[in-house]
Amino acid sequence: MKLWLQALVAAVQFLTRIPFPVEVPFTNQVLKRSVVFFPLAGGLVGILVWLAGAGLTAVLPPWPAAAVVLLIALGLTGGLHLDGLMDTADGILSHRPRERMLEIMKDSRVGAMGVIVCFIVLLVQWSLFAVMMEHGQWGLFIALPFIGSRYAMVWAIASEPCARKESGLGVMFQGVHMFYVLGTMLTTIALSALFLFGGLNLPAPFAAGGMEQAWRWSPILLLGGYILIVQIFSWACSRSISRKLGGLTGDTYGAICEIMLTLLLLGLVINLGLDGGGGR
Numbered sequence: 001m002k003l004w005l006q007a008l009v010a011a012v013q014f015l016t017r018i019p020f021p022v023e024v025p026f027t028n029q030v031l032k033r034s035v036v037f038f039p040l041a042g043g044l045v046g047i048l049v050w051l052a053g054a055g056l057t058a059v060l061p062p063w064p065a066a067a068v069v070l071l072i073a074l075g076l077t078g079g080l081h082l083d084g085l086m087d088t089a090d091g092i093l094s095h096r097p098r099e100r101m102l103e104i105m106k107d108s109r110v111g112a113m114g115v116i117v118c119f120i121v122l123l124v125q126w127s128l129f130a131v132m133m134e135h136g137q138w139g140l141f142i143a144l145p146f147i148g149s150r151y152a153m154v155w156a157i158a159s160e161p162c163a164r165k166e167s168g169l170g171v172m173f174q175g176v177h178m179f180y181v182l183g184t185m186l187t188t189i190a191l192s193a194l195f196l197f198g199g200l201n202l203p204a205p206f207a208a209g210g211m212e213q214a215w216r217w218s219p220i221l222l223l224g225g226y227i228l229i230v231q232i233f234s235w236a237c238s239r240s241i242s243r244k245l246g247g248l249t250g251d252t253y254g255a256i257c258e259i260m261l262t263l264l265l266l267g268l269v270i271n272l273g274l275d276g277g278g279g280r
């Protein structure tokens with residue numbers, strides 16, 4: 001039981017900058033159990049992002065409010081996953097042999113491709129936040145992409161080999177197998193159901209306008225579809241990167257998290273049926 005409590009704290013401390021004044025040992029035994037709580041850490045970030053957006057839309061227009069929310073989201077994670085995204089982009093988009101890609105990714109300096117990919121991802125995330133705010137569809141369900149993207153990291157850790165077997169983040173999480181993935185999936189389902197359907201009953205200004213009518217008709221189908229999409233995207237994203245590098249690294253886990261977050265936000269906007277006209 002003590003190991004699992006330490007694992008819970010480790011997940012929050014490892015994936016966020018949310019103050020948690022408890023010291024835990026970052027051993028392999030603790031870290032491999034911590035993956036079960038990765039979606040919970042993502043959910044905490046998602047809740048804070050949702051609250052920030054709900055407050056900011058009351059005092060700012062949607063687009064600048066979305067920019068501030070994006071800055072808050074980055075602050076809550078310390079830019080950890082974006083750093084991995086940039087390093088991964090520099091390596092993979094260099095189109096060099098695998099060993100050279102891995103060497104480039106280890107370089108602490110950021111190259112042109114890393115900057116370009118980071119800019120594009122942040123631009124897309126900002127615009128997706130803004131369009132939901134503009135249409136009055138900013139609800140608790142905004143936490144779902146933060147939850148799903150953290151599950152994707154666990155799937156990647158468990159399903160793909162380490163590209164660097166002698167060192168790196170992959171070695172720290174050695175021993176994460178499908179038992180832990182199953183636990184992470186159950187956590188993801190439980191949190192997704194809570195944030196998706198719990199948000200439908202919130203009072204204004206926290207509830208998204210029109211969501212009750214749009215989503216109540218098939219709650220189980222909606223939740224099942226979301227989990228299926230998360231699983232498919234997780235597999236496709238981790239498999240495609242692993243094929244290029246011959247495995248995954250700590251940087252690629254961060255990249256997968258950011259790519260998944262962006263894709264799930266995009267899917268959320270598409271599901272809401274929002275257009276660029278500013279109306280509902």
